[in-house]
Each structure stands twice: as C-alpha cells, then as structure tokens.
Amino acid sequence: MCHSSSLPVRERLSPLRRFAAFVTLYRYQGEAGDASDEPAVDGAIGWLDEIEAVCDDITPIISAGNGP
Numbered sequence: 001m002c003h004s005s006s007l008p009v010r011e012r013l014s015p016l017r018r019f020a021a022f023v024t025l026y027r028y029q030g031e032a033g034d035a036s037d038e039p040a041v042d043g044a045i046g047w048l049d050e051i052e053a054v055c056d057d058i059t060p061i062i063s064a065g066n067g068p
Contacts, residue, residue, distance in 0.1 A: 012058050016051060 022038075039047060 009058050009061050012054060012061070016054055019047065019051075
C-alpha cells in the first residue's frame with residue numbers, strides 16, 4: 001500500500017483528478033461517460049492555468065528525483 005507521504009507528488013496532483021474523466025472521453029473514443037461540462041474558451045484557459053500551476057508545484061520534486 002502506498003501512502004501519500006511516500007508519494008509526495010500524489011497529493012499535489014489531486015486537484016487535477018477532476019479532469020480525468022473528461023480527458024479520458026476524448027482520448028479513448030467510445031468510453032462511457034459524459035463530457036457535457038465542456039468549458040467555453042475562457043473556462044478552458046482557466047483549466048490550463050490550473051494545470052500549469054500544478055506543474056510548477058511538482059517540477060522541483062520531479063527534478064530532485066531525476067537529478068539536475
């Protein structure tokens with residue numbers, strides 16, 4: 001069993017979990033689900049800002065694990 005303390009990135013990635021079902025529907029055609037909450041352009045820009053913020057947060061952790 002993995003604990004969040006053994007995977008520090010997991011906790012920081014959790015805000016992106018809400019995008020998983022939406023992205024899966026577009027990546028894997030025919031998957032069951034509902035993408036009716038597809039954002040307008042402004043909403044999509046907001047999503048990208050959220051994703052970028054998480055990437056900025058986890059980059060130092062990933063870099064530390066992979067060396068300089």
